[in-house]
Amino acid sequence: MGEPIRVLLVDDHQVVRRGLRTFLEVQDDIEVVGEAADGAEGVARAEELRPDVVLMDVKMPGTDGIDALRRLRELDNPARVLIVTSFTEQRTVVPALRAGAAGYVYKDVDPDALAGAIRSVHAGHVLLQPEVADALLSQEEAHTGQGRGSSLTDREREVLGLIADGRSNREIARALVLSEKTVKTHVSNILMKLDLADRTQAALWAVRHGVTG
Secondary structure (H helix, E strand, O other), rough: OOOEEEEEOOOOOOOHHHHHHHHHHHOOOEEEEEEEOOHHHHHHHHHHOOEEEEEEEOOOOOOOOHHHHHHHHHOOOOOOOEEEEEOOOHHHHOOOOOOOOOOOEEOOOHHHHHHHHHHHHOOOEEEEOOOOHHHHHHHHHHHOOHHHHHHHHHHHHHHHHHHHHHEEEEEEHHHHHHHHHHHHHHHHHHHHHHHOHHHHHHHHHHHHOOOOO
């Protein structure tokens, strides 16, 4: 087994943090490295501890989860952020995904499913519930037209299709017999040509326009 997945908990409720820590600490491949009670503290702790995954609440006093996500992106922090929320409204979750979240789960999620979600986002996958994916797709359609896809090379379309399948850069490299560095270059080119911000938007664009791996 390799190094454990290092996780930071960001939630303003101590009981929630304690419950998450209690469960996650029994996982052999997951290590809780710290906690924070609001978004500002979460950003500071993420910069200090450099976790692999941040479990982030959305609604917190002061700096909320969405503002914290934006700040982490500005700082180019590499942590993958998994939103853990009791709010199911699209107006809450969609902005979080747009701000850079790798996915989200609800606070009543089955513990084993939560551990699986952490492993999944750590591997580079994106976790979306169908109703939120539909909302994001409709928004992307308004901003990005089919015509831009014609500028993609055949290899870039292959990479895009695998992104849509939820593959990480490492998995794409193995599938296409490429180096991870080359895959990263293709991903950057795809985002630039399609005028998209991140892999989540790229995956949604691919689904909408029928690009599959």
